[in-house]
Amino acid sequence: MAEIKEAFRTSPFGKAGLAIVGIFIILAIVGPYIAPYDPWKTADEIEDILAPPSWAHPLGTDELGRDILSQVIHGTRITLIIGLSAAAIAVVVGTVVGVTAGYFGGVLDAMLMRITDSFLSMPFIVLAIVIVSLLGRSLGNIILAIGLVQWTQAARITRAQTLSIKERVFVLRARALGAGPFYIMRRHILPNVLPLVFANMTLVTSLAILSEAFLSFLGLGDPTKFSWGIIIRYAFETGAVSIGAWWYFLPAGICIMLVVLGFSFISNTLDEALNPKLRRGQVVI
């Protein structure tokens, strides 16, 4: 814990990551109250169709005259919900698989690791595409699909950590005293893998946000919501690129980039704090 605090105190990336993510979380919470328009409200006047930025519409409008700024603000909440919930599913599944495999070892371990390897070899975006196309394009299905394809890293990390912890003295002693596997996992293993799981979750969140954008762009977003990915998809469909309507897709993409960057900065900082080799070693050349 002290190392983590120290890492964030001394790393400009860590601070920047926390700041970026913090700002977007606040925006996600208050967004719907501060958005200037209803993002679904279409325009009546022809000059409000695909209008460039103006005082009335700071980020312009789309092909139905809807306010882009309001769409982007509303999209913050949806995007973050998808990213964080998918990452939560992923790390929970991954931790269960990894800790089980590491703790029980043997055939169970071998089986679970082969399953992990299979998922690692399947291009996760295609897998997610298949799941969403078969289940239907709803928010829940998108979260589920992304969560179910991103758990492999957490499984590998927690397995390795479990393997090393279960040989430590306090675990051996607890076992000798007759503690059951679930007690040991809860009391001894989980507290020790949680920091790593948390670090992994920040990285998976950024991957999940990118995945959502990819799915939406390929036409598999939830059509009843605005996410950043969906906004870019609409812009692409409308031909915003060829008519030069940059305001339509630029802001949403910048938001994706910033949030993903923010989460990966946090993840990198946590990694440096938790990886003793990187922390201790010094470069002489």
Add this chain to the structure above:
Amino acid sequence: MRYLLRRLAESLVTVVLILTVTFFLFRVIPGDPARILIRGPGITREVIEHYERLFGLDKPLIVQFGLFVRETFRGNLGISFAYKIPVLELLVERMGNTLILLVPATALSILLGLFLGVLAAWKRGRPLDFALQVFSLGFWSIPTFWLGMILIMLFGRTFSTGGMITPGVEHGSLWSYFADLGKHMFLPALTLVLIMHGQYFMIMRSQLAEELTEPYTRTAKAKGLRAGRILRAHVVPNAMLPITTLIALNLATLVAGFITIETVFSWPGIGKLVYRAILMRDYPVLQGILIFLSLSIVLANFLADILYTVLDPRIRYR
């Protein structure tokens, strides 16, 4: 040798598991069950019956699975609803186009990523490292298709942006053909390199940062070697050993990028095919692509592991 046999067995198990996941995914999930994969619009009665027999659709699920595995290994991935031709034929044809774009783009990304990663790790914690991290991670954080859209908007007039070659043009010479191809390839390849290199950058930077803290680098410096030579002759080659396997391990993450970039640039490869398959609900094609790409990645990983055991003397002379 024993290690390789074990890896071979593991890879085979992985292949079977991938086929299992794919099989049950397409058949157990609610929606239109079992027959969804062969009953597309516009496919003739005879063809449907032929495939029903081949895949045993009136038999129990477990028998169907056996037949599915057998047919997959025979290269029979079903028939595309949209194109009405065998999926494998379609994939082989499109894979060539994808590779034309993806191989050079990936090779350049790896080179750029590794080069910048070396610089950053060497100057770890100093201004150059910070600048490179912002650059590489920044591009890594961008959705590929979005960068593609921006580049088209900015440079679409200078470079061609639709398809692989200008349609309807007869190319008099091979040279003019390649010039046309290059003009079409430049922007999608640039997009891929800018975005994909970040991943290799991060792998190289952290691998090298660990390697640089090994005491043998201090020995090398004590021996009077200059920094460039220490990196070239000692540190980078050592870091590259695990990186060959890490690159293979990360192949699956490239797929999202090239699928969307082919869509944005109308590049007639696998990615464009995925896009069409989603639109047309062409499930046999989606299933075929999932199997095809997954098995390619398993194979790549296996080869990378073999390479690793050959290259690392600690394993070679155990």
Add this chain to the structure above:
Amino acid sequence: MERILSVKDLRVTYRTPAVAVEAVGGISFSLAPGEILGLAGESGCGKTSAASALMRILPHTAEIGGEAFIGGTEILSLPEEEMSKIRWRKIAMVFQNAQAALNPTKTIGYQIAEPLMIHLRYPRRRALEEAASLLARVRIDPKRLTDYPHQLSGGMRQRAVIAMALACRPLVLIADEPTTALDVMVQAQIIELLKELRDEYGLSLIYISHDLLLLAEICDRIAVMYAGLVVEVAPTGGLFQRPLHPYTRKLLGAVTVLGVRAQRLETIPGAPPRLAPPPPGCRFAPRCDRVSGACREGMPPLEPVGKGRRVACWNWRGEDVPS
């Protein structure tokens, strides 16, 4: 007297964002041709830092101060480019952990030959031939040239590292705890080897160890370090017969009885001071049994106290206080 190496007021400070650790606090010593100087002291007292400073192979977080002359050239202020030509040709080093000091993926032969190719521009063939004869000199079968480090035993690896250090015939060789990880038999062989090599190559040697008894076997003179400073320098015989500094006396403990060899060094109660920043006055004061008022006020300078001896203590003349 002619000096091959002379070090004046050498300082090493490690800077982290939070603290600055003064690992070496200004030490001076010199080395005569063919001499073996021991550098003794507890783990963490700055021996490796001092040696690495002379090689200029410290991490970027370290700051070096003072002067060091090798054959008339001041090396601490040399530009990196010039310094890289001094390394291994004028001053070479044998590291504590040979396993870690060698690149695991390059052959022993390559690693010995490499400085020959770089510094003396030997073609590869000739450099490898030279490497083979160096290996033979440290009693390793030259066939082992194509072996990788993990294929050698611990003692062989350490001898290979010595062969590597001799490749360019350096004037000064620093051996940093070269035998610490090895068993006693192998340890003795290596020490014999180093003595032979000193005579044969006319080497001057700085031998670093925390083990005074080991140093007694090989050194002409010994410098005792405590908390980043040299507290006593004396010819080996004199030091063992009559240690002057309270720290040395404690280290030697029962050994001081003439001619009698104690099996163990006395362990000293207490711990060395924190060096960020170092306390004022004598750094040994908290653990010293002769401490007086003066000790806490000023740092005692390292002063000559007779033939070839120097000591840094206000009360070195004081009578023994039995402990």
